[in-house]
Amino acid sequence: MHSIKEVAPDIFMITQVITQKHLKSSVNLFVIAGKDGLVFDSGYGGRQKKRRLVHALGKISHLKRSRGETCTITRAMPSHGHWDHFSGLGHLQNALGLEILATQKQAKKIGSKKSFKDSFREDSPLFNPPTPKFFEVCHNIWDNLVNELFMKLAKVSFVSGPINIIDENTRLSVNGESWQMIPVPGHCDDDIVLYNRERGILLGGDIILRRITTWLGPPRSNLKDYLENLERLMKLPNLKLILPAHGSPIRNPVKRIQEAIDHREKRTRDLFLLLLRSGKRGLSFGEIFHAFYPKSPLFKKSLLEGWILVSLQYLFEKGDIITSFGGRNMIFKTRA
Numbered sequence: 001m002h003s004i005k006e007v008a009p010d011i012f013m014i015t016q017v018i019t020q021k022h023l024k025s026s027v028n029l030f031v032i033a034g035k036d037g038l039v040f041d042s043g044y045g046g047r048q049k050k051r052r053l054v055h056a057l058g059k060i061s062h063l064k065r066s067r068g069e070t071c072t073i074t075r076a077m078p079s080h081g082h083w084d085h086f087s088g089l090g091h092l093q094n095a096l097g098l099e100i101l102a103t104q105k106q107a108k109k110i111g112s113k114k115s116f117k118d119s120f121r122e123d124s125p126l127f128n129p130p131t132p133k134f135f136e137v138c139h140n141i142w143d144n145l146v147n148e149l150f151m152k153l154a155k156v157s158f159v160s161g162p163i164n165i166i167d168e169n170t171r172l173s174v175n176g177e178s179w180q181m182i183p184v185p186g187h188c189d190d191d192i193v194l195y196n197r198e199r200g201i202l203l204g205g206d207i208i209l210r211r212i213t214t215w216l217g218p219p220r221s222n223l224k225d226y227l228e229n230l231e232r233l234m235k236l237p238n239l240k241l242i243l244p245a246h247g248s249p250i251r252n253p254v255k256r257i258q259e260a261i262d263h264r265e266k267r268t269r270d271l272f273l274l275l276l277r278s279g280k281r282g283l284s285f286g287e288i289f290h291a292f293y294p295k296s297p298l299f300k301k302s303l304l305e306g307w308i309l310v311s312l313q314y315l316f317e318k319g320d321i322i323t324s325f326g327g328r329n330m331i332f333k334t335r336a
Helices: 047-066 089-096 104-110 113-118 133-154 223-234 253-277 285-292 298-304 306-318
Strands: 002-008 011-020 023-032 037-040 073-077 099-102 171-174 177-183 192-196 201-205 241-244 321-326 329-334
Touching: 002 047, 002 241, 011 047, 023 047, 023 241, 037 171, 047 073, 047 089, 073 089, 089 099, 099 104, 104 113, 223 253, 223 306, 241 253, 253 285, 253 306, 253 329, 285 298, 285 306, 285 329, 298 306, 306 321
Parallel strands: 037 073, 073 099, 201 241
Antiparallel strands: 002 011, 011 023, 023 037, 171 177, 177 192, 192 201, 321 329
């Protein structure tokens, strides 16, 4: 299912929706239409989704030409290396001959299944305390099985053809307008946004969403970077409109960014106070998770635990908390 909406002059939002029983999701792709048009993000990798994306681009071109305007879409790029943002790129390259642009960090993840899977391996000792070899092997086997199942279910697709590597601070000319690429790691380590200062329009990917909180989780999220980059975006001159990868456009961008900062800072304080109340004993991750989500279904755990993990990392790096071993568990406690 696709919908197409012109959300600003010559900027079209294509919304893809997945309604599978075990995977419900939606994502926005943006097309800056003109004589050298650009597709920002490319959505899902299912065969039908990719065909419909090509059809949607054709409809946009037809609409532009019906107005007596030129429309040739020549390039496509991802906002970051999560599967729902790059899985359509390979098809756009093969079916339409579009040039694929990506930063060096992004290109390492979108070119093959192996590089994509390797990018999600977590090697932080904070989350992976030493364990007996048998348990480590079992954990790795389980992780591989889950990853393979997810990639098949989500139909993750990769770019097999050439990728044009561009600097993450490049200024792109699209339809005679200047769009500045800005690196904004935090949600993902290779996040970039595109900003048109003259029009005050930001193509924001996942960095800030209108109604829901941006997901954070290891190994590629970093809370310190995320908060710093939200502050940075809030200070962009003439910022009027954010077009996010999920949900509807944000027409009060400064207010919404401040809300996101306040939310993350509150959740971090809540976590610190929970550990402070536990005293010298401290808490394991399981105990922390249960304190926040006492009745959470098991299948939602991987989605809900991410912000706790990156917040623990943030507090640990600030020196606000320390760790110790308790059996096979890592124990977290405050310095106070």
